[in-house]
Amino acid sequence: MSKPSSDAARWGHFQALNEHRRAVRDFDGAPLDDADVRAVLEAALLAPSSGNLQPYELHWLRDEAVKRRVAEACNTQRAARTASTLVVVAASRRIGQRTAASWWAHLDAPSGLDARSRAWHQAEARKFARFLRFAPLLVWTPVRMLLSLFDPVYSLLPIGTSGMRHWAARSGIYAAQTLMLAASARGLDSCPMEGFDAGRVARALGLPRGTVIPLVIALGRRRPDARIEPRWRRPVADTIVEH
């Protein structure tokens, strides 16, 4: 049976975006329209996040001097140096707590939520507020370490100080990927970068202690002569495991 045409159209659009998004490292450096960057950043906010707590911020570096400092902290790598602008993904439990507070405010305000949705949101908000309160307790850090000694599968449990950092970073990464696909849809190019000195980036942006920076994203338009590496992926059968 053939798929309805709207599914086929969505699939076609998605495949085109997915193919078009490449790690671009040679940008033309021309200024971008604010509206384009804003649209891409706002699209990223629809990314899924743990408990919908959105524990990240997207720092758009509009100031040339700040952008230069951050590009230097990215070891002046090609993508950072030539990008029109940079976006720093910053994540922390503290940002998640801020979301929880505004979630409650949203639930208290008159809205179009029906009783069932309101009850669901309240239960979720309560559950995740409890998580944010208890999961970071220091006592969990040795517990997580001990458990991971028995089985490394426990090493990413979202408990204890470092567990919470991983937790926040993970949701930030989904926003980053959504941002890069949105950029592709808007005719912009991007490059995700983890090659940077996190301390220097944090200082350049005045980020509070406890913030993690999972990624810096270079944004711009590829130069006509941009060197884009041939795309290679492992054979499908090596990666997609069926059980």
Ligand SMILES: Cc1cc2nc3c(=O)[nH]c(=O)nc-3n(C[C@H](O)[C@H](O)[C@H](O)COP(=O)(O)O)c2cc1C
């Ligand atoms: C977490 C992460 C970190 C990366 N860090 C860098 C980086 O510091 N510098 C860089 O030029 N590319 C970086 N990349 C881009 C990858 O090299 C690129 O995605 C990969 O080679 C596949 O190419 P494609 O994205 O064009 O398909 C990074 C990608 C990811 C997902």
